[in-house]
Amino acid sequence: MTGLSKQRRRSGLALAGPIAMALLLAGCQGDTPLPPPGTQRPPSSVARPVPGAVHFTAQGDIGLGSGAREVLDTVSGLRPELNLALGDFSYEAGREQEFCDMVTGKLGGDFPYEVVTGNHESDGHDGDIANIVNCLPNRLSGMQGEYGTQWYADYPERKPLVRFIMLSPGIKFRDGNTLDYASGSERWQWTAAALDDARSKQIPWTVVGMHTPCLSVGRYSCQAGQDLTNLLIDKKADLVLSGHDHIYQRSHQLGPGQECPLLVPDTFSAGCLASSGGTMAQGAGTVFVTVGTGGVGLYDVDDQDPEAGYFAAWSGKNRDAALGTLDVTATKDRLSAKFVPANGYTFTDSFSIGRK
Template identity: 65%
Template sequence: MAESSASRGRRAVIIGALMALLVSGCTPETPKPPPSSDSGQTPAPSGSSRSPSKSSAPEEPPVLFTAQGDIGIGSSARKVLSSIAKIKPQLNLALGDFTYEPGIEQQFCDMVTEKLGSEFPYQLVAGNHESDGHDGDIANFVKCLPNRLPGLEGEYGTQWYVDVPQKNPLVRIIMVSPGIKFRDGQPLDYSKDSARWRWTADALDEAKSRKIPWTVVGMHTPCFNLGAYECQPGEAFTNMLIEKKADLVLSGHQHIYQRTHQLGLSRDCADVVPESFSRQCLAETDDTMVQGRGTVFAGVGIGGVGLHEVREDDPEVGYFAAWSGKNRKATYGTLKVTVTRDSLAAELVPAEGSFTDSFEITR
């Protein structure tokens, strides 16, 4: 039977609709544009959603310094300066007694700058040989070896402190001059509650309040020692340093190396008394110590001039962990101190002789 015209019209509409659907299904999807980079953000790598590790931040660089006293201008002094140059510290603490001869301050300064450079911070505090001018004058030494550290407070060469580094410091270094005579023939007054006593105590307290991790005190004369000298800085001044929890106290004067255990005050040790020994005043006797328990005293009078003998029968010997002198492993050298936020580590570096020592205080 012949197909009607109406049927043929409906079939054409159906076929047209089916062809349109077929064509639309085969047309590829238009690609989406990449995310805009106007925000400045870099897309995360595919398959990784971790944020950068905190450990990737650069480590805080340590402070490295050296210290020694009683130097002279002979061959041993030059060897010690050469050893300092090899260590490459950021600064050096010269703990007094420089030339042992009058009128040759410039010669001493030239020797130092020849070995360490004219801009190196070779930081001075007076010893008894130059405090009163009889073997050189501290005023002349500070002219030819001036302060090179920013932010120094006080009277350079006599009584001063500085924070290192200046921004976000790791250590406050406090240099004082108790127990030695100046031009008027009298020692500076560091007696209890004197102006210089308070200045030192305030410098220690302020370092703690500013949360500077470490405090180091330097001076020419020691209190505790295995030689012939008495406690020239004074018993009360020395116990104040312990009470204020100075971490390390450096000195020269006695031409030996001598380093105590950590000495601390407590209910059983109200004061550390010179020329005697009390076991109760030993806060820690290991070579690795904990900050806050006490103070380590290190005498580094081995910078180059003739050595003294150690008195191993000294009543204070129980306070000491290590020593060297003319009659026991004679050695010239320098103390190398490395300070980080978490530790203060010290090592005796020999320049002539072979005696060594090391200790560490941790937070």
């Protein structure tokens, strides 16, 4: 996998154009028990929406192995209305259709399995995002942007509870370049405008998804970029989801303030912690969750990482190893999330954000 590896020691002390442009481009659930092994959704069946709630799952780094199938079985048993797939799908060029067939075989041919590219398919070396988009097309009404790369959609379409915003920072595309999400860039402005527009329309929740994280106790450094990460915090995105690091990690609620004018990667500042409990209040800050546990091999976590103080929970190959998915339910008053492990694993984590 591409990306800059962190250099650290165990013993050491271990941190876009406006909405109009998008228009041109586009056009309370309680704890859920684990399904029995092999349980899956019948083909072409989509869960019926629960009135006043949105139920979705999210994970990345999936592959074609038995782990991927176990996680898809878990997703199927949870019966979400949609799934956010956070990149890195087949891991092999030429096998994208096989990946899509695996997904639709488990979840149904018309299930909204909503994708954003990972580094393995963005430049074509281990797959092609264009092929994934073709066989797992967008199924959310009113989507704006370039599906698979940078897009947003409100759900449900009428009286939406969530705006999903999917981005692609920090990974190379076929031209060998990364998309520019630096401060003031077109894509940075697009992201800011999408968040501002959701607030102006009084959509209760904003959920941002991308392949790369910035903060991590895993293998990688801030590939999502400091500028974009601080924008998401500054705009008070409620939940930011990523993959890439094959671990699970969930941050405390991070927010700006006099003691945290900017969050700086590879360091820790207690002033950036808006809330450190499992029950949080909307508007205080942003929760970052990496769910790179969709099926491929896990990475180690490092509790001596300098950014460890930003995190409330983590799981990796060397600690509470688990494949699985994040399971999220949003109502107008609360966003509740739980990590649900695949069959045979036991690690879990949960948190919630309430509206004032």
